[in-house]
Amino acid sequence: MAERKFMKKPPTIAFHTLGCKLNFSETDSISRQFAGEGFREVNFSDPADIYVINSCSVTGKAEKRCRALIRQAHTHNPLAQIVVLGCYSQIAGKELLSLPGVSLVMGNTEKYNLFEHVRKLESGSDKPFVSEDTMQLPENFVPTWSQDGRTRSFFKIQDGCDYQCAYCTIPLARGKSRSDSIAGTLRTAREIAGTDMKEVVLTGVNIGDFGKPHGESFLTLLKELTKVEGLERIRLSSVEPDLLTEEIIRLVADHPVLMPHFHIPLQSGSDAMLGAMGRRYTTALFAERVDTIRRFIPHACIAADLIVGYPGETGTHFNESLNFIQGIEVSYLHVFTYSERANTRAAGATDHVGVAERKRRSREMQELSDQKKKLFIEQNRGRREYVLWEKEEQGGYMFGFTGNYIKVKTPDQPGLANQVQEVTLNITDENGVYVA
Numbered sequence: 001m002a003e004r005k006f007m008k009k010p011p012t013i014a015f016h017t018l019g020c021k022l023n024f025s026e027t028d029s030i031s032r033q034f035a036g037e038g039f040r041e042v043n044f045s046d047p048a049d050i051y052v053i054n055s056c057s058v059t060g061k062a063e064k065r066c067r068a069l070i071r072q073a074h075t076h077n078p079l080a081q082i083v084v085l086g087c088y089s090q091i092a093g094k095e096l097l098s099l100p101g102v103s104l105v106m107g108n109t110e111k112y113n114l115f116e117h118v119r120k121l122e123s124g125s126d127k128p129f130v131s132e133d134t135m136q137l138p139e140n141f142v143p144t145w146s147q148d149g150r151t152r153s154f155f156k157i158q159d160g161c162d163y164q165c166a167y168c169t170i171p172l173a174r175g176k177s178r179s180d181s182i183a184g185t186l187r188t189a190r191e192i193a194g195t196d197m198k199e200v201v202l203t204g205v206n207i208g209d210f211g212k213p214h215g216e217s218f219l220t221l222l223k224e225l226t227k228v229e230g231l232e233r234i235r236l237s238s239v240e241p242d243l244l245t246e247e248i249i250r251l252v253a254d255h256p257v258l259m260p261h262f263h264i265p266l267q268s269g270s271d272a273m274l275g276a277m278g279r280r281y282t283t284a285l286f287a288e289r290v291d292t293i294r295r296f297i298p299h300a301c302i303a304a305d306l307i308v309g310y311p312g313e314t315g316t317h318f319n320e321s322l323n324f325i326q327g328i329e330v331s332y333l334h335v336f337t338y339s340e341r342a343n344t345r346a347a348g349a350t351d352h353v354g355v356a357e358r359k360r361r362s363r364e365m366q367e368l369s370d371q372k373k374k375l376f377i378e379q380n381r382g383r384r385e386y387v388l389w390e391k392e393e394q395g396g397y398m399f400g401f402t403g404n405y406i407k408v409k410t411p412d413q414p415g416l417a418n419q420v421q422e423v424t425l426n427i428t429d430e431n432g433v434y435v436a
């Protein structure tokens with residue numbers, strides 16, 4: 001194996017994140033360690049001394065993407081140190097270490113000490129290895145937040161999950177549900193409030209379960225976060241239906257800092273399928289949550305996750321799902337096609353839905369989602385909303401999102417980026433994007 005040397009000073013490092021907001025929040029916090037230690041960050045497509053991939057194992061596709069990135073990095077610089085962190089490492093560490101170029105594989109506990117390990121590698125006092133932590137589930141909670149030049153920060157407030165949904169590998173990679181105390185979380189929130197970012201997205205695996213280790217609650221945390229000076233907009237990422245209480249919905253209705261945007265994993269509109277998946281609610285409860293949101297916040301955005309083609313899902317179950325969604329006021333869906341995951345309860349199922357049929361169902365559900373979204377956009381025509389303008393410019397326009405997560409564009413104006421501006425949602429372009 002060719003001798004690896006970091007002779008170029010400063011050493012260059014490239015990060016690539018796969019998966020969820022949580023991963024982005026963690027990569028950004030980890031990468032900030034390096035910036036302060038004389039490493040120069042480069043794009044992942046450029047030659048680098050060190051490549052770091054924060055991996056995901058939610059789907060086979062995400063794992064395949066990680067292996068492709070490893071090959072890409074090794075091609076860019078065969079002498080580079082390639083480090084793989086995160087969920088895929090946690091569940092398949094040894095497999096990853098066997099891939100050409102990989103010199104460090106770290107799970108969801110040790111990844112926060114990446115800098116120490118890279119320094120040892122650099123000094124040659126460490127050999128390629130899989131860190132111990134891939135052998136046991138993570139138990140520690142490390143708060144992280146992203147700051148990568150954007151207008152909003154992914155703020156990790158919770159990690160792990162105690163639910164055992166039959167199709168899900170996340171608890172196998174991220175361990176039990178855990179979080180910092182409210183006092184600790186507020187300390188981190190004040191750190192973020194000290195930057196120029198205007199919005200935080202509360203992120204985790206099961207954020208509604210926040211506070212369990214400390215006998216505290218998500219509702220109390222939200223109330224306290226609304227008092228943090230400098231946090232102008234707080235957006236919630238996905239909250240399990242059984243944890244999204246009326247009190248939380250009413251707090252969002254009453255408090256302008258909390259964005260009227262709910263992301264609720266439904267997964268199926270058939271109670272038989274919800275039972276098979278091991279979900280903790282029925283369609284009746286889900287519908288009641290949607291009604292409660294509409295009662296207190298009529299213009300709220302309600303996005304729902306949905307899996308099609310789950311083992312045992314008959315045509316009847318699928319039509320039940322379609323009809324259920326047709327009958328509730330969600331704004332749009334995130335449609336996922338079921339993919340088998342090893343070591344899950346569903347992995348043993350035999351009554352699989354054919355791949356072609358899964359794709360057909362996914363198309364049909366996506367069409368319904370597009371109809372719902374069009375209606376949601378139309379229902380907001382004429383309303384006044386506050387938009388947080390983002391930095392990216394495209395075709396002479398800059399973009400932003402309203403509180404209820406509607407995309408808006410306006411001719412590019414320097415100085416408007418990262419500003420919150422009140423607009424009237426009137427004119428839409430050919431793609432249904434409002435033009436301010």
Ligand code: SF4
Pocket residue numbers: 161162163164165168169170171205206240
């Ligand atoms: S709630 Fe279910 S689907 Fe979500 S992370 Fe936990 S086990 Fe996975």
